[in-house]
Amino acid sequence: MNLRRLFKNWLQKLLALVLAILLWVFVTLNQESISQRSMEIPLNQVGIEANEVVIGVPEGVTVVVSGQSTVVERLRPENFDASIDLTDLRGDFERVVDVLVPPSVTETSRTPAQVIGFIDVRESKQVD
Numbered sequence: 001m002n003l004r005r006l007f008k009n010w011l012q013k014l015l016a017l018v019l020a021i022l023l024w025v026f027v028t029l030n031q032e033s034i035s036q037r038s039m040e041i042p043l044n045q046v047g048i049e050a051n052e053v054v055i056g057v058p059e060g061v062t063v064v065v066s067g068q069s070t071v072v073e074r075l076r077p078e079n080f081d082a083s084i085d086l087t088d089l090r091g092d093f094e095r096v097v098d099v100l101v102p103p104s105v106t107e108t109s110r111t112p113a114q115v116i117g118f119i120d121v122r123e124s125k126q127v128d
Contacts, residue, residue: 036064037066037073039075043083064110082100
């Protein structure tokens with residue numbers, strides 16, 4: 001009796017099974033994995049005059065980005081721009097580090113996010 005019920009409308013059941021398997025294969029193959037990556041990016045100092053000395057600013061910033069694995073794997077430090085604007089500053093300062101990331105990824109974190117430092121003017125004298 002149960003066997004007869006199993007084979008009732010067998011064509012519709014087979015078609016539903018085939019469609020379910022095709023849908024599963026389609027979703028599985030089109031799903032890209034998301035990955036995360038950490039990179040050291042050189043920190044550019046903007047607005048520093050030739051006679052100024054900056055103290056306390058690191059040479060680089062560690063940036064963590066996430067995105068599609070195929071995109072994240074191809075990223076290089078040259079794809080980023082990290083800078084700190086020190087225009088018209090003297091003495092102690094505290095500034096936020098600006099990081100431009102490619103549009104295809106999302107920045108998760110940056111270290112340091114802020115920089116505390118000091119700008120001094122370099123003077124030179126010529127002794128006879």
